[in-house]
Amino acid sequence: MKKTSIKAILAISAIICITAGLFALEGIIPEWLAAAVIVVSFPAFVISLGMYWKESDKEGDYPFVGY
Amino acid sequence: MILLYILFAVFAGLLFHGIHRKVIARIQTRPGPPIWQEILHVLKFSFKQTWIPKTASKILFMAIVAAVIAIWSGALYILISGGSLLIIFGVYLLHKITEHGLGLSSGSPYGKFGAIRSVISAASEIPLIASIAIIYLITGSLMISDITAYQASNGILLITAFPVAIAMYIIVLSKVPYSPFGIIEAKEIVSGNKTEHFGVWRAGLEVGFSIKTFVLLATFITLFIGAMPFWMLVLASLILLLTMSFVCAVTPMLSPYDAVTIQIAVIIIVIIYAGYLGVMG
Numbered sequence: 129m130k131k132t133s134i135k136a137i138l139a140i141s142a143i144i145c146i147t148a149g150l151f152a153l154e155g156i157i158p159e160w161l162a163a164a165v166i167v168v169s170f171p172a173f174v175i176s177l178g179m180y181w182k183e184s185d186k187e188g189d190y191p192f193v194g195y
Numbered sequence: 196m197i198l199l200y201i202l203f204a205v206f207a208g209l210l211f212h213g214i215h216r217k218v219i220a221r222i223q224t225r226p227g228p229p230i231w232q233e234i235l236h237v238l239k240f241s242f243k244q245t246w247i248p249k250t251a252s253k254i255l256f257m258a259i260v261a262a263v264i265a266i267w268s269g270a271l272y273i274l275i276s277g278g279s280l281l282i283i284f285g286v287y288l289l290h291k292i293t294e295h296g297l298g299l300s301s302g303s304p305y306g307k308f309g310a311i312r313s314v315i316s317a318a319s320e321i322p323l324i325a326s327i328a329i330i331y332l333i334t335g336s337l338m339i340s341d342i343t344a345y346q347a348s349n350g351i352l353l354i355t356a357f358p359v360a361i362a363m364y365i366i367v368l369s370k371v372p373y374s375p376f377g378i379i380e381a382k383e384i385v386s387g388n389k390t391e392h393f394g395v396w397r398a399g400l401e402v403g404f405s406i407k408t409f410v411l412l413a414t415f416i417t418l419f420i421g422a423m424p425f426w427m428l429v430l431a432s433l434i435l436l437l438t439m440s441f442v443c444a445v446t447p448m449l450s451p452y453d454a455v456t457i458q459i460a461v462i463i464i465v466i467i468y469a470g471y472l473g474v475m476g
Contacts, residue, residue: 145198148198149196149197152196159196159197159276160272160276163197166197170198170264170265171265171268172261178241181241182242182243182244182394182395
């Protein structure tokens with residue numbers, strides 16, 4: 129995946145997480161709805177953050193299958 | 196608030212894993228790593244070169260990492276909001292499926308062995324079902340808020356339902372790192388079902404597993420000791436983890452056969468206790 133796409137996913141998931149949390153705090157949306165939104169977007173944030181940080185891309189290799 | 200709880204659970208869970216490793220090491224007269232080692236591990240994995248093995252099922256390989264984080268984040272919300280114990284039980288079962296999928300997704304034989312062992316260790320779910328059923332028989336509800344309210348007026352379940360607490364303790368013990376029941380990641384199969392998830396994938400998994408550890412420990416405390424301020428819940432969870440660290444330090448990794456035998460023995464104890472409760476009203 130391209131670095132720009134990863135950056136976009138990272139930003140969008142972070143904004144969704146924070147917005148849902150703030151909206152729930154202000155009472156704009158119910159807490160369960162905020163939790164549901166965060167449960168979906170938080171993993172995307174964690175993985176895209178790692179993908180954004182990671183050293184480099186490389187083509188997939190075959191796993192070690194023993195001697 | 197849920198976002199803050201999730202972030203806290205990630206940090207606390209990783210720190211718990213580090214403390215767990217440190218305690219095990221000190222009992223075994225080794226210096227052990229610093230307690231923040233698991234946090235450093237996650238950061239280290241995040242900056243590693245990452246790819247998907249050629250033999251992997253690409254979508255499953257990636258999705259399983261997101262699933263682990265998502266299901267335990269959801270379980271944390273259910274616990275904090277005093278929701279249904281059945282949903283946490285459902286998450287535990289989903290976790291079993293993610294363990295299986297994790298091992299199968301990479302195409303590595305070691306991952307597959309781990310996945311197969313996760314099916315064998317499904318025996319641990321039966322004490323969980325029995326425990327939840329008995330908690331319902333005693334308290335008349337499966338809502339965590341009702342169970343804590345029951346304990347406030349009738350005494351803590353750790354004393355009044357001690358066999359159930361033992362069964363649940365073994366269930367939580369089977370899910371902490373370096374557990375004698377941790378047959379799915381035994382060293383003879385490298386890292387078991389996690390073998391081919393490296394770099395960013397492993398960092399994501401560790402984040403999910405840290406939330407899992409925090410949720411399971413906090414659930415045990417809430418179910419058997421009752422409601423308490425959050426800081427006290429964290430402290431009690433840490434003390435509970437320390438007792439498990441002692442068990443892990445002095446107990447070798449069981450063979451799959453022995454692990455299942457012990458879990459079945461626990462089921463028998465819980466069933467006898469359920470019968471006793473039924474007869475005595």
